[in-house]
Amino acid sequence: MSYLIKPKNYKPILDLQQTEMGIKRIKDFFQQNLSSELRLRRITAPLFVLQGMGINDDLNGVERAVTFPIKDMGDERAEIVHSLAKWKRLTLADYNIKEGFGIYTDMNAIRADEELGNLHSLYVDQWDWEMVMSPEKRNLDFLKKIVKRIYAAMVRTEYLVYEAFPAITPVLPCDITFIHSEELLQRYPNLSDKERENEIAKEYGAVFIIGIGGKLSNGEPHDGRAPDYDDWTTPSENGYQGLNGDLIVWNPVLEKALELSSMGIRVDKEVLMRQLKLVGQESRTELFFHKRLLNGELPQSIGGGIGQSRLCMFYLRKGHIGEIQAGIWPSGMRQEAEMAGMPLI
Template sequence: MSKTVIPQSYHAVLSVLETEKAIQFIKNTFTANLEQALQLTRVSAPLFLEASTGLNDDLNNVERPVSFDIKETGKEAQVVHSLAKWKRYALYAYHFKPGYGLWTDMNAIRRDEELDNLHSIYVDQWDWEAIIPEGRREVSFLKETVQKIVDCICDTAEKLHQLYPMIPASLPSRAVSYVTTQELEELYPTQPPKERESLYVKEHPTAFIMQIGDKLKSGSRHDGRAPDYDDWKLNGDLVFWNEVLGCAFEVSSMGIRVDAAAMDEQLKKAGCDYRREFPFHQQVLDGTLPLTIGGGIGQSRLSMLLLAKAHIGEVQASLWDEQTKAACKKAGVQLL
């Protein structure tokens, strides 16, 4: 069910046309920073994949992909949820070397997404993936990569505020606080996961919440994560404190990807052993694919954060229910 809440004191400081220009500035600046920081090359990416390959991202293993049959081949295609697995295969197929990687513009349809200030059925993100240097499949390398991405975001924010000084100056902090989901449970045992995040991130405005997907000591999960791309011990979400909405605000999900041992363990835990028959999974289990790190960085999410917007519909064109449109109209929020 949709839920849109616009803060009473909120008003957009940029017009629609100014917002569109600012979005383009953010995209150009951030991707240039990211390319240099992580040694990435932009590549073309698919909008849909054959269902039989197992390459589509299953997210929390409950979302339904948008699918259609291809008249010429008779096969089923699925609109991507993300490119988490495709990117790893592409690094192998394109003969990338350790320490280098790729990025691409990913567009997706998530038909089962609940609609609110932060979510829509349209997803746009920068998907990136890189081959891990020899001997660096470890948490320290994950944290180094997180810091590089945070620095890219902060550099972009600083340049944006030079160009648009009228935007409220609530720049993201470069100081990243690292916390595991188990530590969050122990800090806030009576609170649900999302509330734990908000309580923590309010005190630590740039945070990387680690180890998402496995069960906690309580027997519950902090959040769902597909078993066949991230290593649940070496992943996390990059979250900032959003001053406009007064909440924790996820910008990126990322992590070191499963090796053969992690995939074997996680497929068993998730009850997904049938996936072992997919070509992608076989190539991970037999060591054909390289060891990689990667993630997705929300384009609309980052624009929304840096432009101090209250609703994601102010920075992306999507479809909205009548309740959302009415709430935004009442608050004077113009949806693209």
Template sequence: MSKIIIPKDYQSTLGVYETQTAIGNIKKWFEEALTGSLKLKRVSAPLFVAQESGLNDDLSGVERPVSFHVPALEAKGEVVHSLAKWKRMALHQYDFRIGNGLYTDMNAIRRDEELSNIHSIYVDQWDWERVIDNDQRTLTYLKDTVQSIVNAIVETSSRLHTKYPEVDVFIDSNVSFISSQELEDMYPELTSKERENAYVKEHPTTFIYQIGDTLRSGQPHDGRAPDYDDWKLNGDLLFWHEALGMAMELSSMGIRVDAKSLDEQLNKADANDKRRYEFHQRVLDNTLPLTIGGGIGQSRMCMLLLGKAHIGEVQVSLWDDETIQCCENKIHLL
């Protein structure tokens, strides 16, 4: 069952043909800006990984991956949820050095996603990862990296306005940083999503950091798998979407676990069974490089910068009958 918002008097600024051209430009311009600021090299990415590799991401721990039998291997494959662990292994195998990184054009299926204006079962994102040293495992370095990403988004938005001056979406380059505990203290009676909406409405570019660990209320701000982000050094980048009147997450990112934080988080999450996987063993024995990385939603980026009210206006996916009926004559689903 979908949860659809149809903004009053909504009308897309660009038609379908112009939208397709604009999507291509946004993706090209953002890649140029992002790779320049973070020194990233494009690499090929897997659509699926072996089920027993331990490389697929568990996200919040409840999503079921799409799996399939591979007769030639007598094994099962899984369509990726994201590439957080795979990227770190690739940086090691490809011999990337400190200060350099990679990015991929990642496509995934998240079959358990609840359909809404900003969610579909199809995910497309820029997955990126960069090698760092131990001295860079700090909140200051995380915040500096977030600002670099926001600057790349603002640059992309500026180029979009030059080509399409009628698009009246403007991105605030000033990032408001707030911890998940500070957010809970500020709005103790609200749910985590309600807190995000209340805060981001007043601070249209926001980074909420330290997500995954239990807050003083006894609940985490949001679920996070214990084996890729360091819960003390991660966060979500959100923007205010004016047409929908809500906060929209564009990126989840963080400094990745080292041996100490992985050990602690596996214990906290009661996920010690993961220690059997090669990836986890290589983090625990310090074989893999220290890294920072994340995913940046491509469709959501296009949706935000173009002022679209539904993600189906910028990507092709499957929709239930309610969504199709609600959008009929108002929102053009691709």
């Protein structure tokens, strides 16, 4: 069900024209910084892939992909991507990208099962990126190093927005805080996963929660993650599992945590088989993507996605993602948002 948060005394700082100018500045500047920080080249990405090849992102495993028949291919079905988590790794191999370099692209997706609200829409736009790494770097220190580089680009972009629109004061801390999802659970044992995120984001301003997908001591994962791209079962030096995570900041407008990015070190053969077994999906080993990985045809990589509209929403201090992107919303939500000072495009 859709749900609308109505920020108290909300009034947009920028009008529609200023907002569009801000969106362009943010997108141009951030992607250039991201490319420079991680040595990524821009490539073209698909809007849809063939069904049944194991290429599409399964997210939490319950979301339905939008599908359609292809007339000139005997009505073989294609599906709109959820994200490009696995497609990017195939592309690293096909483009013969060398270690220490990578790719990024504008990913556009439709998630028809999304629960619509201030932070969720039917349309998803993000920078999907993937970088080739050596197997020796499969550790938490390397993951943190990459997170810090991405966060540095985010901090610089916020200052660019401040220079263009002085009424928008920077709020991001200089450094990002790291915490494992199990440590977060132990810190707030009586709160839900989202409530724990709110508390830690409010305290530190920007956090990276490590270990998304594996079960915690309460028997539940902090959040869902598909078993065939991120590594969420490999133990680290402190005993906690997971070489992936979510980058979350405190949203001063909505007064709650805002996830801007999800990323992680990708599965190798051993981790893939272990995680498929954990979720009872060993049959996936017969799919195109999984066969190539198990045959050693894909490089070891690290990658993730960074929400474009969410990033712009945060920087421009908007109360609803519909103030950034044009979309379809329940008529009641559109009317309520208008009354709350959040006109939806």
